[in-house]
Amino acid sequence: MVKKNPQVLQCIAESDKALDVLGYTEHGIRHVSLVAERVGCMSDALGLDTGVRERAQMAAFCHDMGNFMGRTQHHYWGALLFHQIFSVDMDAEACMKIVQAIANHDKEEMKFTNPEAALVVIADKSDVHRSRVRTQSIEETRKDIHDRVNYATTSSELLYDAEKDIISLTLSIDTEFVPVMEYFEIFTERMAYCRKAAAYLGKNFGLTINNVKML
């Protein structure tokens, strides 16, 4: 229902175009599909109920669709757009949980009141990868720290380790291209959000870069 909705798809396409103009990394179908897929895997691994899984995946697919209306408030625009597109046909409780999860994903005063929002944050903030970079040359890539760090990240895996009861992000970063310090320069806040979201789900959050445990 959500993935095939022409309005949603148009919002995502316009948002990715707008962020390209602003010089941001990829925020289109690749990003939102990956976030939705990771939310699904995480829900299954944590044994969450199918309602939570479905709502979190819908929020994940739509979480960045408000960017074409303005970057700084895009979480609110996306939430309101979701409400406008789907509220007539959707159960009010389910709809508001999704609206809240979208609105919450990029807020400084991020507060978790439902698991859907926590799942979206973990999957969204952990998406760092070479495939998000859209610069045309290595020289251009080197100019921006977000491009550099994403380009240097050659693999990224988000998993729940049931034995250790920890949600972990495992990255391979090409340190010939960037020092690991640059990753922390731009991702420390995002990792703190992941930790907060994991704690809401009753789990720890771990980060391993190039086989070294950082968190």
Ligand SMILES: [Fe+2]
């Ligand atoms: Fe966002």
Ligand SMILES: [Fe+2]
């Ligand atoms: Fe995002």
